[in-house]
Amino acid sequence: MSNPLQDLPLLPSFDRLDPEHVPAAIDAHLEACRARLQTGLYEPGWDTTLSPLDEAHDRLSRAFSPVSHLNSVLSGPWRAPYEAALAKITDYWTELGQNRELYEVYRLLADSPEFSQWPQARRKSIELGLRDFRLGGVALEGEERAQFAANSRRLSELSSTFANNVLDATNAWSYRTEDEAELSGLPDTALAAARAAAESRGESGWMITLDGPSYLAAMTHADNRELRQMVHQAFVSRASDQGTDAGRFDNTPVMTEILALRARQAQLLGFENYADLSLASKMAENSSTVLEFLHNLARRARPAAEREFAQLQAFASTELGLDQLQPWDIAWAAEKLKRDRYAVSQEELRPYFPFPRVLSGLFAVVARLFGVTVEADPSVAVWHPDVQFFWLKRDGDKLAGFYLDPFAREKKRGGAWMDTVTTRRQGSDGLQLPVAYLVCNFSPPAGGKPALLTHYEVTTLFHEFGHGLHHMLTKVDVSPVSGINGVAWDAVELPSQFLENWCWEPEAIEMISGHYDTGEPLPEVLLEKMLAAKNFQSAMFTVRQLEFALFDFRLHSLEQSPSAEEIQALLDEVRREVAVVPVSPLNRFQNSFSHIFAGGYAAGYYSYKWAEVLSADAFSLFEENGIFDQETGGHFLQTILEQGGSRDALELFTEFRGRGPEIDALLRHSGIES
Template identity: 50%
Template structure:
């Protein structure tokens, strides 16, 4: 494994057997460097904080490609290397965060240089001091040690949770041989399943449990037993219900994760993990978040119930959970004379990608160009540069968009390299943009549904936040240092462009004729935006309230309350009642292994910010460069260098209000 150059990771040189040794050597060098820095009595911004930022940047650049490959080209060897390094990295970060001499040195910098620091520099130091306190820097030695043990254990538990979901998902497959069973399924899905069966010398159609297959079956399979089978497979992954004799069961892991988080919070003086989590967010307390979610529930639950009653009447039968998407799609087709599947030919991936890039170019005055010859980890991957108007490079990103085995499900953006400009060599930001769309079939490109188009715009919004930053210090550049309930603002803001009549002709071109989506279909598509918005909203509120409650109400030593709490939340907000076998929490990676623990509400919180921000574009014209330049300078370029609310107020001229979101969702009174 080679050290990262000042440019891009050399994925082909990453050898799992060398990863642990490389990380150990880097951490040893970091510890020696830290001791040297702390032995210098005069702690200043230049003598202490700049070298520390450089050190952490170096470590991040080395580890990021390893963690990324573990998620997208998983193997037993890579998994073992990744898991061997997790405790080492967790211990390093904890040692750093609990180092009293370092804490005092940061305090010295703030005291002696605070008045001379730029607002961004001051924010970096204040963030660090806050994080020292949250890591228990003031605790007695035995409690510090306990904190360290807990966060190392948590990292291991969360990694195991992810592995169980991946393995349980990969273990599930269905070989269908009766044409009746595949009735209604889109032709590309059927052809993909036929090819999968053929590759294994089987006759029929072989389906795996990836997102393109699951979504297609739930929305289009006429054969109800197939929908139920897929629904059961998807909602029981990594549980005692999944048919794998508990091999990948996450039930106990969930309680262990909650218990460890709760103890961590208690150790540093918080009553529960939810309050601890909110110490770094815009929202100030659990009651404030719960009140926000329940206010939205009050607005959306009656609408959702009305929508569900209408759907039940349309179906002419009682609806099971695995029927809802199927009949919703039928109702949407009838009401709007429009089908998600029928629109796929108008959204070939290359056209969508090029059009999405054009949107960013028009908004922010940049150019996006593909670069060949970059070292990649899989043939599906492409690489692009973002260029300033003078041709200089602003940032870059890897694009990995197709579903495949050994790749984590879902869609996400992650940091490959953070921006750094501090005296030494400059590093430009590099991102990973990952989705799980249906791969191309033969000479035909991947064809997207409009929902998938929206997903890609969402992740690209995160990417622009990371890559367009002008902040020079890695820990507050791009998405780093941004309050977690504001981090979804740029992504959800970007989704709006996929719903605009001005943009859809830029991202649509029929795969055979090259014609953009006709005006009549375009208008009908726009009309679907608020279709079942109430039902979609209460589903997100269900996830957010469940997450908040299990983290704020955890009682050590008590029997597991995970399913009980979920049941109570569903009684409060849900209109679709899932079957008893549903084990959704067991694969809820966002909160049990991702960054959204006690923070899933952030999606709705940031949706308020995003809808309000976008309303400024609606008022001034969506490609109005005055408005977009202000959004760029106030929000995207600032990264985590200033308070999220201050940044929003600079852009909008006032604090956010919920009305634009309610209007966008069709829930306004």
């Protein structure tokens, strides 16, 4: 029987994939990559070395992509083969990054007289390749060279371990009750989900879990303060030495080893610290630029955040009988204050944002902005009944495709993300279309109703689709700079945050909303309340993001690796500087901070705010010209989405906006005075 990870059609054969397919396929692709490399080195050149090697790498990527993806969305039997394959692939990329013969091919091409006449995408891919060789340790010798390679493999293992511990700790905790009165305050949607969670585990009653929708519902709506405290403390102590599962999935030693190895890698490459190494591939010039940016935002936002929290505390004291707000009271009290001030809640809005309506409205928004249509293709094999596949088209021609996996379930990684199935590239078999995974964790349909989204979840869907458009609408055919490839990490959030803006525009809201039962549009009075409440506690949210960003960047700016106690002390120090809300003594946020310990945001979490400046400023041009102005939409498509990583992010932004980025639009959109 053929191996679908070796046959490699454009779309993975999810109906045939089995964990047993992984070892043989990955070994075969790695062998092919190494053979292509050796052959190519005999006759150095773009067409003879780099293009054939890129084709082999593309096949390796297309084989590993579904394995990595299934480990994230199904876990279970995919974890062991994923980790074994990841170790082999990490070894290969480390080996390749230190291959001096291949490095010399890049140098030869960059120094050739014809180089300046090459297409922009090819030139950029060579420039980035040379940078990555330097960052991959190509200049290292002897013991340092071997140590760098060993560290790279260990870091890959630790990153996977960190993510597994967070997932396992999240899945391990639940609270079941037979007494519905304990869940007083939870809306019908949350109660139905709790009932379904219990039934899925063969239990009666209602079950609260640490999955995003369940946790947020409990923290925002449960009137039972003891329940909120229990759920909150279980959540903030995940994967740590605290809480009910103390030590069972503890990420403390994982975290400290990751930081030690990152610091050592930076030193081996001649950087003072890991933050400096990280910035070598980002827009921001240096560490001072990043810290100045974050502190400047904090200076502007914290006074407003303090006022917001003082108002919340006063309201809680006079109206809710809470003289002292505890961490598990914040979201609950905030929801009460929001209802009191604006007479609107996310739960009131839910019936007007049924998932099918939001999805079709999102596609309509994108069609008006960028002239593309989206069509479902039920014939494509998927990994779960909730998943759908779509084609992105223009004038009837396929441009790209994407899988959408929208709902939370057990053994699925939390959060929301976009990932790559295939990359647009010109190969020996012709043009390969880009395909993406779009993954969210919304509350699934329950109680005979479709999935009803909060407005926050609507913006999440738009955010991930923005990432998807960046990947799918590229016109670049050179894979190292096609789509999101080669884009500076602190600019990669630009298209995603940019698209969120349409969730707040009345003309677009009309397209994405409609009562699940009657189809009636969102009433004008609710719309006005929702828009009035847009910046409710936005300064508190801003300083929370700044807390994460400053902690991450300062942590990776340390020259010596910190102990667990020093990590906690640094986080406490950052909180004293920017935070305004109380923190539970059991809080070990760092132990589940997957963005920086299991994702690509190490010394880069600041990117969310950095890119938000770009996205708000970009959207301000639509505010000036009309939110569906076709010329402006076409200009954004051509200068940002189609260019991928073929040109510097700042250069592309400046071409779109006609000037460099300015922070004013972000402050205005956030309701924070300039």
